[in-house]
Amino acid sequence: MVVTGFALVYDAKNSTGVLMPLLIVGDTFAVTYYKRHVQWNYIVKLIPWMIAGVLIGVVGGKFISESIFKYGMAGIILFSVALMWYWENKKDKAIPSHWTFASAMGILAGFTTMVGNLAGAFSNIYFLAMRLPKNTFIGTAAWLFFIINTFKIPFHIWSWETINSTSILKSIELVPFVLLGLFSGVIIVKKIKDEGYRKLILLFTALGGIAILLN
16 A cells, blocks of 8 residues: 555655665564564575566666556556455465475566565465465565565665655655554554454555556
8 A cells, every 4th residue: 555655646666766765664673573473484485586576677667667667566466466366265275385486476576576666465475375374474574575675775776766865855754654654553463363464465455556557
């Protein structure tokens, strides 16, 4: 939802630079609070492929127009929701173990996180398929995003120039609201059961994609 909101306010591509520092603030808090729940084996499987996806996104994203960027983001979000719904509702609950599943999700997550901070969509598909419990889901995703978002910063500064003096000032203005959201999130997450948590992921992701598409 936050990716959608920023894209609507700042334009799709520019929003990635404004949002980037805020995501790292959130990642830092999350890795600290949920550090007991991280499962490093899932991160090790995804990170190399995500880095490859980021590098593809760095090159490809420089040549994508704003309109294509916008509709591409919406399409990616809605497609990922369909995949997440499939993994949640398919009769066969076997956990995918072939390396091609992790590699495909990793490359897609890396590419989409670079072009629109949308890694959450495909990493969610992977973690939902792995049937991770709520806290393990959050703790593992927090470290995954902290590592990959830090890796992306130089490209936003020197390649795309979406992180600059203007965007940084916008980001700083919003940090207090991010902190408020973080503390509120901790309280709310404790009250949500695992099944409800997965359904909320699907709902909010879908609403975000539709909002971009209709704007």
